[in-house]
Amino acid sequence: MELLKGKIAFITGASAGIGKATAVKFAEEGADLIISARRIEKINEFADELQKNFNVKVYAVKLDVRNKDEVKSVVASLPEEWKEIDILVNNAGLSRGVNKLHEEDYEGIDEMIDTNVKGALNIIREVVPLMVKREKGHIINLGSTAGHEAYSGGGVYCATKHAINAITKSLRLDLLGKNIKVSSVDPGMVETDFSRVRFYGDEERAKKVYQGITPLYADDIAETILYMATRSANVNLAQVIMMPVNQGNAYFFHRE
Numbered sequence: 001m002e003l004l005k006g007k008i009a010f011i012t013g014a015s016a017g018i019g020k021a022t023a024v025k026f027a028e029e030g031a032d033l034i035i036s037a038r039r040i041e042k043i044n045e046f047a048d049e050l051q052k053n054f055n056v057k058v059y060a061v062k063l064d065v066r067n068k069d070e071v072k073s074v075v076a077s078l079p080e081e082w083k084e085i086d087i088l089v090n091n092a093g094l095s096r097g098v099n100k101l102h103e104e105d106y107e108g109i110d111e112m113i114d115t116n117v118k119g120a121l122n123i124i125r126e127v128v129p130l131m132v133k134r135e136k137g138h139i140i141n142l143g144s145t146a147g148h149e150a151y152s153g154g155g156v157y158c159a160t161k162h163a164i165n166a167i168t169k170s171l172r173l174d175l176l177g178k179n180i181k182v183s184s185v186d187p188g189m190v191e192t193d194f195s196r197v198r199f200y201g202d203e204e205r206a207k208k209v210y211q212g213i214t215p216l217y218a219d220d221i222a223e224t225i226l227y228m229a230t231r232s233a234n235v236n237l238a239q240v241i242m243m244p245v246n247q248g249n250a251y252f253f254h255r256e
């Protein structure tokens with residue numbers, strides 16, 4: 001049906017997980033894509049794959065969302081036709097460890113806050129003015145159930161996702177009258193590289209997170225993001241909270 005034909009979507013953190021799955025869903029619907037992440041070799045390979053499999057244009061770029069100078073220069077150097085961004089999926093993010101706050105390591109604190117909060121803000125700061133100029137656009141932030149509740153061992157991550165919740169709400173108010181939709185999708189447990197990254201590559205520990213429960217998959221979130229991005233012009237799905245059936249909130253799960 002090509003619901004996104006003629007649209008340009010900018011996806012951060014498109015080298016894996018939810019960002020990558022969203023890029024595929026968008027490409028299936030004919031969107032041209034700006035895909036970015038730090039691992040440029042993965043992004044370049046993925047760009048080739050998308051161009052081969054779908055009739056879409058892809059602009060692949062290395063981008064660390066924590067680096068505001070890099071964000072500025074990447075956005076400023078987009079060719080003019082690529083600056084007409086219709087959809088921003090502000091997705092790059094990560095969690096590090098499950099330390100209690102009083103024992104948290106400083107590196108993890110910086111990484112989570114710099115990526116999830118400041119990174120998302122850097123992207124908003126550079127991309128949203130392009131939308132304001134055109135009075136057109138849709139920003140979809142990746143929140144989390146951790147943005148609605150807090151759990152022990154996830155204090156910094158929960159704080160970053162509470163921040164995303166606040167940023168989404170404030171941005172929506174800031175943009176009133178500009179014809180720009182602001183939404184967030186807030187998933188619970190999704191099986192991606194997320195736990196592998198959280199536990200610094202410890203596969204066994206990562207696997208345990210999903211033991212006895214059927215989690216959400218990246219495709220489930222991508223499908224929801226696509227649904228949000230393709231509603232009628234007058235409809236903004238402001239916030240979608242989604243969980244696996246056996247997840248009760250950010251902390252409680254039923255495991256078989």
Ligand SMILES: NC(=O)c1ccc[n+]([C@@H]2O[C@H](COP(=O)([O-])OP(=O)(O)OC[C@H]3O[C@@H](n4cnc5c(N)ncnc54)[C@H](OP(=O)(O)O)[C@@H]3O)[C@@H](O)[C@H]2O)c1
Nearest residue numbers: 013015016017018037038039064065092093190192193194
């Ligand atoms: N998985 C879950 O259970 C879950 C639940 C709720 C919300 N979320 C949120 O969903 C988003 C995507 O996570 P995921 O589950 O898809 O994890 P993932 O598979 O680990 O993917 C994370 C993506 O973010 C990118 N990224 C990380 N740091 C970055 C940086 N500094 N600059 C640019 N890109 C960066 C990674 O690419 P590079 O390493 O190549 O840069 C990767 O493409 C995150 O915001 C996460 O907090 C996840």
